[in-house]
Amino acid sequence: MKSETTAETLPAKHVVLLGIGHTNAHIVRMWGMNPIPDTSLTCISDNGIATYSGMLPAVLAGQVPPEEMEIDLVRLCSFVGARLITSEVTGLDKVRRLVHFADRPSIPFDVLSIGIGSVPSMDGVEVSGRSLLKIKPMQTFLDRLSMALHDAVKRMQAKATADSSNQESPLLKIVVAGSGVAGMEIAFCLPPFLRKSVSVPFSLEVVTRSSEILQGVIPSMRKRVMDVLEQRSIPVRTGKTVLRADNDGLHLNDGSLVEADLIIWATGASQPELLSKLDLPLDGRGFLATNNKLQSTSALPIFAVGDTGTIVTEKLPKAGVYAVRQGPILWENIKATLTSEPLTTYEPQRSFLKLLNTGDGNAIGEWKGFSFGGSMAMMLKKRIDSRFMKMYRVQDAVNDGTEPMQCKGCGCKLGGEVLEGALTSAMGSSATALIKREELDDAAIINTSGGQIVASTDFFSNPFDDPYLAGRVVALHSASDLVAMGASVKAALANVVLPKGAAHSQRQALHELLEGARLEFEAMGGSIVGGHTIVGPRWEVGFTVIGEPLSEALLRKQNLKLGDILYVTKPLGIGVLSAAHMRSQCRARDYQSLIATMLERQHGIAAIAADIGITAGTDITGFGLAGHLIEMLKASNVSGTLQLSKLPILPGTTQAIESGIESTLAPDNRHIECVIQATPSRKSRPEYKVLFDPQTSGGLLLGVRKERAARFEQAVSDAGIGPAVAIGHVSEIVAGQVALIID
Numbered sequence: 091m092k093s094e095t096t097a098e099t100l101p102a103k104h105v106v107l108l109g110i111g112h113t114n115a116h117i118v119r120m121w122g123m124n125p126i127p128d129t130s131l132t133c134i135s136d137n138g139i140a141t142y143s144g145m146l147p148a149v150l151a152g153q154v155p156p157e158e159m160e161i162d163l164v165r166l167c168s169f170v171g172a173r174l175i176t177s178e179v180t181g182l183d184k185v186r187r188l189v190h191f192a193d194r195p196s197i198p199f200d201v202l203s204i205g206i207g208s209v210p211s212m213d214g215v216e217v218s219g220r221s222l223l224k225i226k227p228m229q230t231f232l233d234r235l236s237m238a239l240h241d242a243v244k245r246m247q248a249k250a251t252a253d254s255s256n257q258e259s260p261l262l263k264i265v266v267a268g269s270g271v272a273g274m275e276i277a278f279c280l281p282p283f284l285r286k287s288v289s290v291p292f293s294l295e296v297v298t299r300s301s302e303i304l305q306g307v308i309p310s311m312r313k314r315v316m317d318v319l320e321q322r323s324i325p326v327r328t329g330k331t332v333l334r335a336d337n338d339g340l341h342l343n344d345g346s347l348v349e350a351d352l353i354i355w356a357t358g359a360s361q362p363e364l365l366s367k368l369d370l371p372l373d374g375r376g377f378l379a380t381n382n383k384l385q386s387t388s389a390l391p392i393f394a395v396g397d398t399g400t401i402v403t404e405k406l407p408k409a410g411v412y413a414v415r416q417g418p419i420l421w422e423n424i425k426a427t428l429t430s431e432p433l434t435t436y437e438p439q440r441s442f443l444k445l446l447n448t449g450d451g452n453a454i455g456e457w458k459g460f461s462f463g464g465s466m467a468m469m470l471k472k473r474i475d476s477r478f479m480k481m482y483r484v485q486d487a488v489n490d491g492t493e494p495m496q497c498k499g500c501g502c503k504l505g506g507e508v509l510e511g512a513l514t515s516a517m518g519s520s521a522t523a524l525i526k527r528e529e530l531d532d533a534a535i536i537n538t539s540g541g542q543i544v545a546s547t548d549f550f551s552n553p554f555d556d557p558y559l560a561g562r563v564v565a566l567h568s569a570s571d572l573v574a575m576g577a578s579v580k581a582a583l584a585n586v587v588l589p590k591g592a593a594h595s596q597r598q599a600l601h602e603l604l605e606g607a608r609l610e611f612e613a614m615g616g617s618i619v620g621g622h623t624i625v626g627p628r629w630e631v632g633f634t635v636i637g638e639p640l641s642e643a644l645l646r647k648q649n650l651k652l653g654d655i656l657y658v659t660k661p662l663g664i665g666v667l668s669a670a671h672m673r674s675q676c677r678a679r680d681y682q683s684l685i686a687t688m689l690e691r692q693h694g695i696a697a698i699a700a701d702i703g704i705t706a707g708t709d710i711t712g713f714g715l716a717g718h719l720i721e722m723l724k725a726s727n728v729s730g731t732l733q734l735s736k737l738p739i740l741p742g743t744t745q746a747i748e749s750g751i752e753s754t755l756a757p758d759n760r761h762i763e764c765v766i767q768a769t770p771s772r773k774s775r776p777e778y779k780v781l782f783d784p785q786t787s788g789g790l791l792l793g794v795r796k797e798r799a800a801r802f803e804q805a806v807s808d809a810g811i812g813p814a815v816a817i818g819h820v821s822e823i824v825a826g827q828v829a830l831i832i833d
Contacts, residue, residue: 098628100591100599103129103428106189106199108179109206110140110163112410113395116417117203117424119481122170126425131172132197134189138164138176138678141228143410145475147275149232150283151449153472156232158479164681165484169674173555176682181367184390194558195605198598201391201427203420204368204378208359208397208408210268219337221245222353225272235354239287242352245337246290262292263349265340267332268356269298270305271446274315276356277324279449296326297340297348303328306407307444311461314454315446359397359408373400383433384420391427395420404438411442414478445471484674532571532647532708542639546571548711549585549632553668553786557599560631561606563688567711567787568633569614574709574790576645576696577637579614582607584621587630596625603631614693641700645707650726650793654706654820657802659695659812660687660789662715662780663743665753670746680742687740688787690812695790698805706793714759716766716781716830718791723820723828731831732818734777743783747776755784768832778832793820 105126107114110133121131145159167174178192188196210224223238225231243262250260264284266277277296284292296303296319303326304312319326327348334341339350361376371379371387378394379387379402386392387402394400396413406412419436426433444456445467453467533546548568554560569579584604588596600623608618616637667684670676676684699707706726708718715737723730746752759782772778792814794802799816806814823829 098589100589100595101128101130102592102595103200104132104198104595105129105201105424105428106132106134106197106203108134108189108202108204109398110135110161111205111207111396111398112413113416113420114203114205115140115161115482116414117421118166118170118172120421121172125171126428129200129428131170132175132199133163133167133172134175134177134179135163136176136178136227137229138162138174138682139229141231142475142479143228143272145479146225146228146231147279147447147449148472148475150276151279151447152282152286153447153449153451158476160229161479161482162484162678164671164676164678165674166482168671168676169484171555175556179364182369184369184388187391195602197602198594199391201393201424203393203395203424205395205398205413206362206364208377209362210355210357211360212355212357213360215332216334217336218334221337221339221350222335222355224355225276235283236287238352239284243288243290246351259291262288262290262351263339264292264294264352264354265348265350266294266296266354266356267298267335267340268358269296269300269303269326269328270356270358271444273298273356274304274319275447275449276354278318278322279447280354281322282449294322294324295348295350296324297330297332297342298326298328299331301329307456308459308461311444311446311454311456314461314463318448318454362398365398370394373402375400382435382437383423384416384436385423385433393420393423401436401438406438409442412438415439443474445474447471532574533577535575535644543636544572544575544577544639544644545634545636547585547632547634549630550786552629552631553672557602558606559685560629561603561608562610563606563787564631565607565610565633566689566691569611569616569635569637570692570709570711570787570790572635572637573693573696574645574707575639576641576643576699576705576707577639578696579611579616579635579637579693581616581619581636582611582621583634583636584618584623585630585632585634586621586623587626587628588623589628590625607633610691613691640696643700643703643705645696645699645705645792646725647706647708647722648725649706650722650728650730650820651706651795652728652820652822653796654793655796655799655816656719656730656732656818656820657792657794657814657816658710658715658738658789659692659792659806659814660690660710660785661738661740662710662783662785662788663740663746664688664786664788665714665756665784666743666746666751666780667740668786669753670742670751673751675746675749675751677742680740683741690789692790692811694809694811695792695806695814698802698809699792702794702798702802702805704792704794704798704802708791710785710788710791712755712759712784714756714780714782714784715791717759717762720762720765720828720830722791722793723830726820727823727828729821729823729829729831730818731821731833732781733833734772734775736815736817737777737780738813738815738817739777739780743780744776747779752779753784756782759784765828766830766832772832781832 140161142159148154149156149159177194180192181190187199190196209226246260246262266273331343332340335353340348373379377400380394380399384393395416397408419434423433441458446454452464453471454463455467533544536543552560667676710718
């Protein structure tokens, strides 16, 4: 399914998908099979995971694990060669054809497809307190449900304690608002989840403003569902409009109160707030108005699909089955729009299969005027759902022994052994001085008439398909040498190799890159003052960074002292997870942790070190923790002891290592194992292998005197930088040999 790429170029045309629901997900899948030439695909989502709503009831009932209803957009987009952006969209520029964001530069589109779904309708219901829980966004529903149940039980128990006259055991009262398929399935499938989550008795009730449940289904299907509700003693209040929802329950239009400790809101579809900000034609309910080609009635190259769009010539309910059938039509119309060809008409199906999970291994269904139910119906539903989800699964990679792809970021750095050998051969005695200097300082210290300045340069092959993200990471990474020496950042000069491509695409990519870098440099108190850009075969990005010492005592590699506690300021595993992502094997939650770690700013630690009097440090980058620590040990003529169990490691790292994934630089980084003392059992552990993992925008490695350790940890915590983790200590050399001892 994955698209094959050749030389790195910047495409001239841009397709953007806003929201990755059923219809837009089909475009991502087709892109992997047959990408459109000279065109990029960008996917915008509020989450790195998309949820298939049809399987939520099965998850609640414990019939399938939560992962079965998830589409991992990080892996899927990596697999098909699409960019994924998880940022808030705030509007459109229809003239210049731009999508605007709250926290990043706008991006252009030649074709835009909007499929952000719908939200449960509130219809002016006044909400207060913490008892109401909406089923959307569904990616977070299970977590929110667990927290809401915890709060509801506490409130229920508090009420029972306050009411001393009631001697009965408290009952957790749960009300489902809404009687469509979603509401009915939640009422049927929630009890198994409740029995696992809470240890108190509970009751269920359904409230709906409709005169009958399941409007739109045939009477025989409705009767089957009513029979199950009656068998399970789940009462239904029909024809009731909710005026207010609070911690007491639902206040209805007839003046009555439906007591509830938790209200699950599963009502009909309403328009997301964003649609009103896009300046596009709307239907009477606030959804985007389209023609029968799924195109906005604005006549712009904008499509609206699934619940988001309303075909003005049709009267269709908001149902996922239409979104699935729209996928192939949208794919053809995107291609046609890019080539100015006629669009294809979407003809909605007039009937479709309905299946409702009752949570007990059975389902109730309807097809062409007939209803049915039982375990065979559930087997059919499970087969349909599984077949749909299988289309969007990225299979785990199997290590077949072939040559791995060259890593980017710090994973493309030249190995230390090769670098030292080349310098020695080419420069003779001059190389010795250079190598010695690199062992001592992370950056160059330049004495001027006005005082000292500190300068460093760094660059790498861009590991990201998002120039804005690349700009942020490369700025932080390039500045880390100055931060590691206890210097402030004042100015930066860009060094960029742009891939070939259309001029407007190059201009946009460079703009996004520099905007990301500018954000980070300004946060450090610096600015971009110039640079140099050329065109080449692939993205190469970096900065020369100039700063000033924060104190007279700089952080130096050679300043470790006996007894110093060794600290790291970021978790490890950046290299292996980046390598996994290149292979489409880094799961969304792990990738989110990876990016958050790379973007964690460290410049505040330089000021803390200057204030506390810490003078021994370096940054952890291409040569990994072991390589950079051994540099410090040799420069300081001491040994060190590390405790593998204390190493902070990013989630997903251990699993990636155990599956055989590592950065292409990791084998070269092991050339220093001759000074490492570790038992075979410790060398076999994933934590040991993390020692050689190259870090892009990694943390700092600091040596802190014991008497200053508590103050340092507290200062880092107070600054909100992230925990500084003690991983070992400095010890004496043995028999005149520097050693790194692994405990």
